[in-house]
Amino acid sequence: MPEVASDDAVFKALADRTRRSLLDRLFERDGASLGELEAELSMSRFGVMKHLRILEDANLVITRRSGRKKLHYLNPVPIRLIHDRWIDKYTERRVSMLVDLKTKLESRE
Amino acid sequence: MPEVASDDAVFKALADRTRRSLLDRLFERDGASLGELEAELSMSRFGVMKHLRILEDANLVITRRSGRKKLHYLNPVPIRLIHDRWIDKYTERRVSMLVDLKTKLESRE
DNA sequence: TTGACATGTGACCAAAAGGTCACCTATTGT
């Protein structure tokens, strides 16, 4: 059964720029190993490993072993839970429409 | 025109338990003054003030002055932007249905 | 089976964050 990560672990995990960029990378393309991620980050392997560990503990990243490699996958569930904590169903419509409109306007510059 | 808070400010703001409980409080009931919020938090006024300042800088809380009181309101927009950063429109359906189902099941114990 | 590859752990240090306080400004009601 899946471990339940505390709220705190999730928010702490998201508080660091490097960890957010790791999530961005996995959002774009899943299933990377530690080695691959390290190569893109100008930081020691140990630093990256520590960050991945924190993301995994927070359940934001799920891993699967394949031989001597450990593959990393983004898990969107904790992100959705953050959303639902402070945006109720009624507000969601208004806010998502507003944000989508703003994004569309800005993309046209 | 509204100030644009950096990503970093938003995530750093959310990283602290006290600040999240302030957002919870404002989510439930908007428009509280510093004094009201302090009374509910077993922390010095200075601590609470510092936290509110950080939330305000992150644009998670919007304020309005009324006489010598400063009223605080929750702003859901940055929360929605976090959501949209790592959950695309296709994934959103799957994840929100999954989370809603899980919530429903758990509420029945 | 042995050398190269991929990942893991604990100690350590510098930087950042959380909390409190002395002191200060602005607004109100009488």
Added chain:
DNA sequence: ACAATAGGTGACCTTTTGGTCACATGTCAA
């Protein structure tokens, strides 16, 4: 005017966090 109320600032200390390294384990391929 002035006492009481509401909020604001900078210095200070303690705790937490980010990053690196020496060292260690597990896996593969020849």
